[in-house]
Amino acid sequence: MTANIVLMPGDGIGPDIADEAKRVLEILATHHGLDYTLNTVDVGGAAIEKSGDPLPDASLAAAREADAILFGAIGGPQWDTQPRDQRPESGLLRLRSELGLFANLRPAILFPQLAEASALKSGVVANLDVLIVRELTGGIYFGKPADKCSNAQGQRAAYNTMRYDESEIARIGRAAFEAARVRNKRLCSVDKANVLHVSQLWRDVMNELAADYPDVQLTHMYVDNAAMQLVRDPNQFDTIVTGNLFGDILSDTAAMLTGSIGMLPSASLDAHGKGMYEPVHGSAPDIAGTDRANPLAMILSLAMMCRYSLARGDLADRVESAVGRVLDMGLRTPDIANSSETVTGTSGMGAAIADMLI
Numbered sequence: 001m002t003a004n005i006v007l008m009p010g011d012g013i014g015p016d017i018a019d020e021a022k023r024v025l026e027i028l029a030t031h032h033g034l035d036y037t038l039n040t041v042d043v044g045g046a047a048i049e050k051s052g053d054p055l056p057d058a059s060l061a062a063a064r065e066a067d068a069i070l071f072g073a074i075g076g077p078q079w080d081t082q083p084r085d086q087r088p089e090s091g092l093l094r095l096r097s098e099l100g101l102f103a104n105l106r107p108a109i110l111f112p113q114l115a116e117a118s119a120l121k122s123g124v125v126a127n128l129d130v131l132i133v134r135e136l137t138g139g140i141y142f143g144k145p146a147d148k149c150s151n152a153q154g155q156r157a158a159y160n161t162m163r164y165d166e167s168e169i170a171r172i173g174r175a176a177f178e179a180a181r182v183r184n185k186r187l188c189s190v191d192k193a194n195v196l197h198v199s200q201l202w203r204d205v206m207n208e209l210a211a212d213y214p215d216v217q218l219t220h221m222y223v224d225n226a227a228m229q230l231v232r233d234p235n236q237f238d239t240i241v242t243g244n245l246f247g248d249i250l251s252d253t254a255a256m257l258t259g260s261i262g263m264l265p266s267a268s269l270d271a272h273g274k275g276m277y278e279p280v281h282g283s284a285p286d287i288a289g290t291d292r293a294n295p296l297a298m299i300l301s302l303a304m305m306c307r308y309s310l311a312r313g314d315l316a317d318r319v320e321s322a323v324g325r326v327l328d329m330g331l332r333t334p335d336i337a338n339s340s341e342t343v344t345g346t347s348g349m350g351a352a353i354a355d356m357l358i
């Protein structure tokens with residue numbers, strides 16, 4: 001089967017790291033039998049500049065037809081003052097929502113070679129391997145009503161709604177139980193059930209689902225405690241499942257445990273295994289176009305794409321192993337380097353991974 005891959009480079013360092021993903025795809029095709037077509041389309045600020053829309057119809061149509069989407073990053077200060085629906089971020093939120101990409105998988109894995117780059121002591125993060133499963137298309141980021149208003153005294157006010165229907169909770173819950181099942185069979189559901197009605201429903205549904213997964217041990221934790229435990233003893237976790245807002249914050253916390261946000265891939269999946277794959281980091285306008293961006297989060301996202309949407313787990317293993325071996329050689333981009341290592345740029349790191357795959 002020829003895989004139809006859509007590439008959305010986006011803004012800032014997005015195009016820099018997208019070039020390295022292309023380089024790796026070409027090697028996987030010429031040396032390891034990956035059969036694919038690549039369609040590159042605009043999204044985010046780059047699309048706003050051309051058409052005034054952060055998610056043009058043609059880009060959305062291409063994404064709908066794709067087997068998988070590789071997404072760089074979007075955003076930049078020049079669009080921060082635009083009306084909300086004409087900002088790059090609206091394009092990304094719409095894309096996730098239109099494609100029904102409800103399950104966001106964010107592995108936080110510490111490559112042992114980078115233990116010293118972690119914000120925590122190396123003993124605390126040794127062997128770190130946590131998977132955070134975040135609900136991505138519901139909760140407070142999408143809940144209605146949401147608006148600005150004024151109160152009875154004429155002061156400015158604003159409100160958002162955190163809402164989940166039981167089917168939305170069950171859908172992400174099942175995805176998380178399935179993911180935990182092929183890992184260490186421990187699932188921690190994170191909520192705020194001591195305060196929020198929506199979290200009490202979340203907890204009830206997770207408990208009901210547990211009956212279908214007797215081989216997975218389900219525990220619950222309040223989000224404030226989970227934030228503390230993630231930095232105190234992250235290795236107590238195997239798989240975490242949580243809602244959109246809590247997952248957004250906890251996954252960035254987990255990101256720092258691994259040394260650099262430039263190392264963290266993610267997958268956002270629909271109900272049929274189609275997915276969008278993107279680094280966790282943003283468009284890093286401060287280093288865009290300077291050959292200083294770490295392309296490894298993008299390349300590791302490509303590996304997740306091979307595993308979850310292209311049924312080529314063998315290629316995912318190859319790419320992940322190549323990343324480990326290049327780090328073993330002491331090659332580093334500036335964000336993960338210390339004084340004794342060889343510092344290279346975005347293209348140097350991409351080329352080293354590609355060479356390792358030959």
Ligand code: NAD
Nearest residue numbers: 073074075076077262281282283284285286287293294335
């Ligand atoms: P950011 O992740 O872009 O950057 C935070 C810091 O990390 C910066 O110092 C940056 O240089 C560094 N960094 C990020 N990725 C790196 C990489 N691959 N290699 C080396 N260093 C890296 O976050 P920010 O500065 O808060 O946001 C910048 C823009 O990105 C904003 O417009 C924001 O809205 C957007 N954003 C987009 C996404 C996305 O596309 N999914 C996610 C988050 C933020």
